[in-house]
Amino acid sequence: MSDSALSVIQEIRRPTLHEEVVDRIREMISEGELPVGTRVPEKELCAKFGISRTPLREALKVCANDGVITLLPNRGAWITQLTPEDVDELFPIMGSLEALSGELACCNATDADVAEVKALHYEMAMHYARGDQPSYNRVNQMIHQKIMEIAANPTLLQVYRSLAERIRRVRYLANASTNRWDAAMKEHEAILAALEARDGALLAHLLKSHLLNKREAVKKVIREDDRSSL
Amino acid sequence: MSDSALSVIQEIRRPTLHEEVVDRIREMISEGELPVGTRVPEKELCAKFGISRTPLREALKVCANDGVITLLPNRGAWITQLTPEDVDELFPIMGSLEALSGELACCNATDADVAEVKALHYEMAMHYARGDQPSYNRVNQMIHQKIMEIAANPTLLQVYRSLAERIRRVRYLANASTNRWDAAMKEHEAILAALEARDGALLAHLLKSHLLNKREAVKKVIREDDRSSL
DNA sequence: GCGTTGCATTTTGAATGCAAAATGATACTA
DNA sequence: TAGTATCATTTTGCATTCAAAATGCAACGC
Structure with missing residues (x-):
C-alpha cells in the first residue's frame, strides 16, 4: 500500500x-x-x-x-467517580463545543435538517407534556447530537462524544427539579428558533448558556443530595 | 480502601x-x-x-x-496523516477551546499572571524582530498554554493538549509567509491588551479569530506545497 | 484488646508462545 | 509478457505464563 x-x-x-x-x-x-x-x-x-x-x-x-x-x-x-470539580470543568467545555456546533450548523443546515430538528423538538415537547423524563432526555440528547451532525465536523463530534460519555450519568440530574425542566424546555424553544433563523451567533450563545444553566442545576442537585452517585 | x-x-x-x-x-x-x-x-x-x-x-x-x-x-x-479536512475541522475546535480559556483566564488572572504573559509576549516579540521562527513558535505556544493554565480548568487543558498534539506539526506552517507572521504578531498584541483589560468576551473573540486565521494560512501553504508532510 | 509483623494468596504488569492473517516472491498459465 | 496461483515468511491478534506487587489473615508483642 x-x-x-x-x-x-x-x-x-x-x-x-x-x-x-x-x-x-x-x-x-x-x-x-x-x-x-x-x-x-x-x-x-x-x-x-x-x-x-x-x-x-x-x-x-x-x-x-x-x-x-x-x-x-x-x-x-x-x-471514575466525577468530582464536583470535574462537573464544573466539563460543562463549560461541552458548552463551547456545542456553541461551535450551533454556529457551523447554521451555515450548513438544509431545510430538511431544520425540519428534522423541529420534529425532534416536538417529540421532546410531547414527552415533556406527559412528564416522561427518560424519554424526554433521550430525545433531548438526539437533538444536540443532530445539531452536531448538521455541523458536519466529524472531529468535533468525536471529541464531543467522548466528553459526553463522562457526564452522561449526571447530565440529566438537572431536570430533577420541575423548575429547571420548565426552563430547559423554554431554552430549547429559543434554540430551535435560532436554528430556523440560521442565526449562528445567537444559537451558539443559547447552547452555551443552556449548558451553563444545566451545570448550575446539576450542582444544586448534587449539593442537595450528597449521596447521588456521580 | x-x-x-x-x-x-x-x-x-x-x-x-x-x-x-x-x-x-x-x-x-x-x-x-x-x-x-x-x-x-x-x-x-x-x-x-x-x-x-x-x-x-x-x-x-x-x-x-x-x-x-x-x-x-x-x-x-x-x-496518522492529517488530511486537509482534518485541518479544517481541528482549527475551529482549537479556536473554541482557546476562546473558552480566554474567557476563564480573564475571570481568574492575577496581576502576576498578566505580567507573566506580558513577559512572554515581549520575549516572543524579540524572536520576531530577529526573525527566529523556531524560538518564536516555542514562546508562542507557551503563551497559549499559559492562558490555558490561568483559566484553571485542568480538564480543558487536557483536551486541548491532546488536540494540539495532532496539529502540532502543521500549526506553525502558518507563519511561513512573512505576511501572515506580521499579522499574527499584531493579533497577539490585541490578545495581550484584552487580557490586561480583563475583557473576556473580546479575548475569546480574538483567540478564536486567531486560530481561524491560522487555519487559512496553513491551508494556503498546504495548497501551495502539496508535498508538505501533514 | 489493639496494633504490628510475617507469610500465603490474589491480582496485576509484562514477556512469551501460538495460530491466523497479510505480505512478498516465485512458478505457472494463457 | 501479463496476470494469476501457490507457498514460505513475516507480522499481527490473542492466549498463556511468569514474576512482582498488593491484599488479607493469622500470629505475635505490647
Whole structure:
C-alpha cells in the first residue's frame, strides 16, 4: 500500500476485540452495570466477556485515557467517580463545543435538517407534556447530537462524544427539579428558533448558556443530595 | 480502601511502562522521528525501547484512540496523516477551546499572571524582530498554554493538549509567509491588551479569530506545497 | 484488646508462545 | 509478457505464563 493512499482509504474493517470491549465497557458504565466508584477485577470481566486478559487490558487503558476509568498501577481499574470539580470543568467545555456546533450548523443546515430538528423538538415537547423524563432526555440528547451532525465536523463530534460519555450519568440530574425542566424546555424553544433563523451567533450563545444553566442545576442537585452517585 | 476516598486521594505513582511509551511515541511523532504516513513495525519499536510487545501494543491502542496513530487490523500501526479536512475541522475546535480559556483566564488572572504573559509576549516579540521562527513558535505556544493554565480548568487543558498534539506539526506552517507572521504578531498584541483589560468576551473573540486565521494560512501553504508532510 | 509483623494468596504488569492473517516472491498459465 | 496461483515468511491478534506487587489473615508483642 502506498503511504499517501492512507489518508484516503476508508475500507471495511471488522472491529477488533479490544474495540468491542471498549464500547461494551462504556455501555456498562452508563447503564450503571458497573457502578461508579467501584473496582473492576480483570478476571471477572474476562469471564463475563469470555476473553483473555490481553484485549481486556488494552480496552482498560483506552478507557483510562478517556477518563471513564481510573487505573491505579498494581491496584486495579476503578470506575471514575466525577468530582464536583470535574462537573464544573466539563460543562463549560461541552458548552463551547456545542456553541461551535450551533454556529457551523447554521451555515450548513438544509431545510430538511431544520425540519428534522423541529420534529425532534416536538417529540421532546410531547414527552415533556406527559412528564416522561427518560424519554424526554433521550430525545433531548438526539437533538444536540443532530445539531452536531448538521455541523458536519466529524472531529468535533468525536471529541464531543467522548466528553459526553463522562457526564452522561449526571447530565440529566438537572431536570430533577420541575423548575429547571420548565426552563430547559423554554431554552430549547429559543434554540430551535435560532436554528430556523440560521442565526449562528445567537444559537451558539443559547447552547452555551443552556449548558451553563444545566451545570448550575446539576450542582444544586448534587449539593442537595450528597449521596447521588456521580 | 474505602470507595469514597478514591476521589480525594492523590498519591505518588510511578508511571507504568505503557504510559511512558505513549509519551515517547507522541514525542517521536512530533519530533519527526516517526515520519507521518509511514508504518510502525511493532518489533522495531520494541527493540528500540527494549520492551516486549504487550506494553507497546497497549500504548499503540491509546495513541490510536487519540488519533495520532491509525491502527489497521492485522496490518499494523501507521502514523496518522492529517488530511486537509482534518485541518479544517481541528482549527475551529482549537479556536473554541482557546476562546473558552480566554474567557476563564480573564475571570481568574492575577496581576502576576498578566505580567507573566506580558513577559512572554515581549520575549516572543524579540524572536520576531530577529526573525527566529523556531524560538518564536516555542514562546508562542507557551503563551497559549499559559492562558490555558490561568483559566484553571485542568480538564480543558487536557483536551486541548491532546488536540494540539495532532496539529502540532502543521500549526506553525502558518507563519511561513512573512505576511501572515506580521499579522499574527499584531493579533497577539490585541490578545495581550484584552487580557490586561480583563475583557473576556473580546479575548475569546480574538483567540478564536486567531486560530481561524491560522487555519487559512496553513491551508494556503498546504495548497501551495502539496508535498508538505501533514 | 489493639496494633504490628510475617507469610500465603490474589491480582496485576509484562514477556512469551501460538495460530491466523497479510505480505512478498516465485512458478505457472494463457 | 501479463496476470494469476501457490507457498514460505513475516507480522499481527490473542492466549498463556511468569514474576512482582498488593491484599488479607493469622500470629505475635505490647
